Amino acid sequence: MSGFTLHGYFRSSASFRVRIALNLKGVAYDQAPVHLVRDGGEQLQAAFRALNPDALVPALTCDDGSVLTQSLAIIEYLEERYPTPALLPGLAADRAFVRAAALQIACEIHPLDNLRVLKYLKQELGASEAQKDAWYSHWIHLGFASLEARLASDSRVGSFVFGDAPTLADICLVPQVWNARRFAIPLSDYPTIVRIADHAMQHDAFAAADPARQPDAST
């Protein structure tokens, strides 16, 4: 027992983010998979709701028994408890740049392409498969276009979003690119985003967090 248990799902972007952060910090953790599809979604059942009333993954059970939720709050917590290696730069203005890139994904793209949103589109609004795919693709393209514009023009960008070491921004970027590829979204208009994501996946901490390598991975 490491003291930390991640309640997540292999394909969940937000779980993927927390796995990367834990790996970067070198913090050992157990995994308690929550299957988002099987049996109508294990996250909606009483056992998981007792842990997290939001019925969302990930949740992180800590060594002191507390339960943390919301991936970005969990990662900021890890950053404060385990400052090295830093996942945010030293200067406030640079930290704001990194956090803004992370939030641009976490607030502007990911919430719209969440499983429960896609379900609502189909079940409540009667959207067709094609309309659901167009919706998914629309928010990825809108978000990636502006993020690409930002990254392509900012001198702070290096092999990672900020310089040559991974930060919170890469932690959010990589799962979003992984997701876009899963749905076969063409990414040729976003060369900076793709270059950074591919470079990051060569890093052990990112590679070990790959959905395909998790204990609950399936097709």
Place this chain on the structure above:
Amino acid sequence: MSGFTLHGYFRSSASFRVRIALNLKGVAYDQAPVHLVRDGGEQLQAAFRALNPDALVPALTCDDGSVLTQSLAIIEYLEERYPTPALLPGLAADRAFVRAAALQIACEIHPLDNLRVLKYLKQELGASEAQKDAWYSHWIHLGFASLEARLASDSRVGSFVFGDAPTLADICLVPQVWNARRFAIPLSDYPTIVRIADHAMQHDAFAAADPARQPDAST
């Protein structure tokens, strides 16, 4: 000239958040209103895109000429530059609690009820007014129900979300409640949320950030 200029819109929740934070920190700022509806949306025009390629408000122009985006990144920046009064508690676990409550609104509710999302529902998916209203209401109720469960059961909650002083969580909560009321969403199932939001609005920093009191306010 204060050195800070907030490019926002009176009714935008994310702009409202940043106004509250600036007021709480006692940081003077000018306002440069960006009308989100007039002329098809000033945020979509070249002048604003040059400032923020995301075409989203708010953006904060700083005293050093840099442009910050994403409301939560801006508020964390203000917190780092002007630590007093603190908008986050001292302990990492408590900071995670406050950030999670903030993100539950900023990631799970607000992005789905954004202007551009409601537009997409109508224009691309042919949603009726009633379907659009049901969508809006659905994400408010889903998010508020779990947030209420969390706040009603956590001993850290006081007259504000964390104890008896405002934090980042209240800064996100108040605009979301304001928005829900604007659309006449019944809030009787969320007594803790309503109690905190009403208490916060008695605080000068929150009251001065009220959309109705901004220079660009209109009906």
